[in-house]
Amino acid sequence: MDISSILQGGYQHPTSRKWQAKRQLTKSMFMYPLFITDDPDASVDIPTLPGQRRWGVNKLEAFLRPLVEKGLESVILFGVPFKCRKDEVGTPADDPDGPVILAIKLLRSLFPNLYIACDVCLCEYTSHGHCGVLHSDGTIDTPPSVERIASVAVSYAKAGAHCVAPSDMMDGRIKGIKQGLMDAGLGNKCTLMSYSAKFASALYGPFRDAAGSAPSFGDRKCYQLPPTAKGLARRAITRDANEGADIIMVKPALPYLDIIADAAQLTPDHPIACYQVSGEFAMIHAGARAGVYDLKTMAFESTESMVRAGATLILSYFTPEFLEWLS
């Protein structure tokens, strides 16, 4: 055989196989999504998300302490209100006694080194379940949406969030939030992570169950990106970087590896995050249960692929497992 045909000499040993990676998975790459509900003593199983629960603030310390000891460095909080009165503009989103703001304050005091991000959106708090404020005909009204989302983000930052992460996909919200943070004197104290390329995906189903955030009519196709829209995704990434995003996110992750690679190329000087969403996690579990593959092997293959595509940060429900697996 010709010398130029031989590749296998380079990866015969587990150690030389590792050297084939440009970058390896590390514990600090994982950000753990947490659902915080408004019953302070809740610990409620979420049937479509294996192993995940809705937590009341009183349960957070016992759940998180062992994870922090294993190396958990960051979490992202999602509010799951049941008791509040939802309205047209999502008033409960920044209720000072609401679960997100209480959890931010509590986690800041319990775990001084834990990085606390907050998802910012209105859909969990609006009566119609959409991510913005609507015109009377049910279409998105962009200026008041941006204004409301920016004020929610500023409330979370004031409560002590290290990072605010708007997932609403309203045009101009990155600029609006950055300006709001600057006006509040927090512009250089709080990271702005943009869900820049968020696609209208079938993979959010378990999340919408968990968070009670399914729209009451219509869908999100006028503000989340069409799955085919590589060009729009690239434009959104560039726009959000120009508007002041500190981190660019792609969501979902595995079906959109090309967009992660595009983000890494378009904004090479920003951290690139990707969200292995609820449906991806549920799908990996379902496949393992069906005997298609081994769960751990597939969890590694999926997230290593994200890193290979260019991700520096992965939001994943597998975070607790990876803290074990990477120990």
Ligand SMILES: NCc1[nH]cc(CCC(=O)O)c1CC(=O)O
């Ligand atoms: N704006 C809400 C939001 N923030 C994060 C997710 C999805 C996360 C997941 O599926 O794990 C969603 C769902 C949606 O847009 O319907």
Ligand SMILES: [Zn+2]
């Ligand atoms: Zn939303």
Ligand SMILES: [Zn+2]
């Ligand atoms: Zn209008």
